[in-house]
Amino acid sequence: MSGKELVQNLLDFIDASPSPWHVVKTIEAQLATQTPPWQRLDETAKWTLQPGGRYYVVRDDSSIVLFVQGQKPLAETGFKIIGAHTDSPGLRIKPNAASGADGLVRLGVEVYGGPILATFTDRDLSLAGRIAYKNDQDQIASMPVKFDQPLLRLPNLAIHMNRAVNEEGLKLQKQTELPLILATSTEEQLPPAYFSALLQQQSGIAAERILSWDLAVYDTQKGAFWGAESEFYADSQLDNLASCHAALQALLNADGMDATRVCALFDHEEIGSQSNKGADGSFLPDVLGRIALATATDGEDYARALAKSFMISADMAHAYQPNFPNAYDPGHKVIVNKGPVIKVNANHNYSSESVSAAMFVDWCEQAGVPYQTYSHRCDLPCGSTIGPITSAKLGIRSIDVGNPMWAMHSLRESAGVLDHDYMIRVMKRFFAA
Incomplete structure (x- = not known):
């Protein structure tokens, strides 16, 4: 090649x-x-x-x-x-991740390693990793899961509310400012149940059988060549x-x-x-x-x-x-x-x-x-x-x-x-x- x-x-x-x-x-x-x-x-x-x-x-x-x-x-x-x-390095989904407030469902995350956190803002994010579940033989098994579609987002704060961002850089408080927006919530919809239903839909495993997960946040944008002669690549x-x-x-x-x-x-x-x-x-x-x-x-x-x-x-x-x-x-x-x-x-x-x-x-x-x-x-x-x-x-x-x-x-x-x-x-x- x-x-x-x-x-x-x-x-x-x-x-x-x-x-x-x-x-x-x-x-x-x-x-x-x-x-x-x-x-x-x-x-x-x-x-x-x-x-x-x-x-x-x-x-x-x-x-x-x-x-x-x-x-x-x-x-x-x-x-x-x-x-x-x-x-x-990146973001990983917490065990009890889904929460609802102010009409939105958000997923709590934990920082894995040392990512540049500001680069996660305003990107088409999704989830990939594995789930652990009980199979039909009542044994613990695992399988990879991946959501192909953009599922999550971390919207930036408008410059009108953060006037110093270009001078001081974007600083994100890890506990309170990193949860990712997943969906609009309703009174009938409990966030944990909604998230479990998503995992069931993607994996084909009944929600009650899914016991735990390791899920990473990833960028859905594909890799690409760039430069005047396509001499560089990005991903x-x-x-x-x-x-x-x-x-x-x-x-x-x-x-x-x-x-x-x-x-x-x-x-x-x-x-x-x-x-x-x-x-x-x-x-x-x-x-x-x-x-x-x-x-x-x-x-x-x-x-x-x-x-x-x-x-x-x-x-x-x-x-x-x-x-x-x-x-x-x-x-x-x-x-x-x-x-x-x-x-x-x-x-x-x-x-x-x-x-x-x-x-x-x-x-x-x-x-x-x-x-x-x-x-x-x-x-x-x-x-x-x-x-x-x-x-x-x-x-x-x-x-x-x-x-x-x-x-x-x-x-x-x-x-x-x-x-x-x-x-x-x-x-x-x-x-x-």
């Missing part, structure tokens, strides 16, 4: 995946079209693996680890791992579904079969990764350990395999925005459409160090891909990634990289068309090395 075709494929991937639970379903749907087939492994069952076999494991519906079993023993090759995350959740998509494309299309290649895509990165399915949990160590057990790799050889392993932690990077020059280190301006970014932080908020950076540079040069290096301003707090967490947990060498993007954590983010192709190419080179 050309660079623009790859980005259109990415936009379709994002638009089909408005929540972490949908990300995993979208990936599973793509795997189902592949030849040879991919096999889903159950964590409660014994695993039998074959050299060259293609497998994946899902934990709690929103984290997934995919791997292609190498032809050579693990102790000889180690694991080649790319890690990314399936979640994005929600580029951080970090663009990295998930790049990793998946590299895994599906990489050459070389000697080493075991792994893509680990985690939920909960935006809130610290501390969960059973986050990067700070046991999911990836469990999967790698079970690969070793299923291939009769003893404890010492497994330790040898980890010592030979490498992980690329892929998460988007801050592109230079010339309207705000004081937000950047003058010596580390990374530019959209100029290649993947190596992210460096002396306090190890990123896992990159000189050797792993040199290795990544070498893979870029082999792939014919330009690269850049980013360091945050010293007087601004620096974000972090799954890289240091996973590298420390497994004891493996790692690097943090990402494609440059604008407006990270906005509901509408932007990036460069060329960079997505560049990232896939260097990831493929890494898997084949």
Whole structure:
């Protein structure tokens, strides 16, 4: 595929995946079209693996680890791992969400991670996530749900009532000013019952059987190309579904079969990764350990395999925005459409160090891909990634990289068309090395 075709494929991937639970379903749907087939492994069952076999494991519906079993023993090759995350910052619906007053039904929300809240105003919003319910066998089950139509809105306050907004910025009180307008209420209509009826209508599950939910607010506007030459693209959740998509494309299309290649895509990165399915949990160590057990790799050889392993932690990077020059280190301006970014932080908020950076540079040069290096301003707090967490947990060498993007954590983010192709190419080179 050309660079623009790859980005259109990415936009379709994002638009089909408005929540972490949908990300995993979208990936599973793509795997189902592949030849040879991919096999889903159950964590409660014994695993039998074959050299060259293609497998994946899902934990709690929103984290997934995919791997292609190498032809050579693990102790000889180690694991080649790319890690990314399936979640994005935003708003999540509260358990007792629906309330009615002043002739309107509103849904209460809680802030998830660190979104730019002002970007949620005056947008065509809707809901996506999963519900948990009792099935016909009286067992607890779950299923994804998605409302395609614009369902919700957060109308801005008119400038006549907020005269300083252009000088001071839009500030939203999280408890009282974020509830989303859903419907006009009537005296006969109780808001909780109305919301339950909506869930029933969308899922096909009787309202009394729906016990709980995880529902994210998303923007219904589709992704799009922009710029004089359509050299940029915009969508929600580029951080970090663009990295998930790049990793998946590299895994599906990489050459070389000697080493075991792994893509680990985690939920909960935006809130610290501390969960059973986050990067700070046991999911990836469990999967790698079970690969070793299923291939009769003893404890010492497994330790040898980890010592030979490498992980690329892929998460988007801050592109230079010339309207705000004081937000950047003058010596580390990374530019959209100029290649993947190596992210460096002396306090190890990123896992990159000189050797792993040199290795990544070498893979870029082999792939014919330009690269850049980013360091945050010293007087601004620096974000972090799954890289240091996973590298420390497994004891493996790692690097943090990402494609440059604008407006990270906005509901509408932007990036460069060329960079997505560049990232896939260097990831493929890494898997084949």
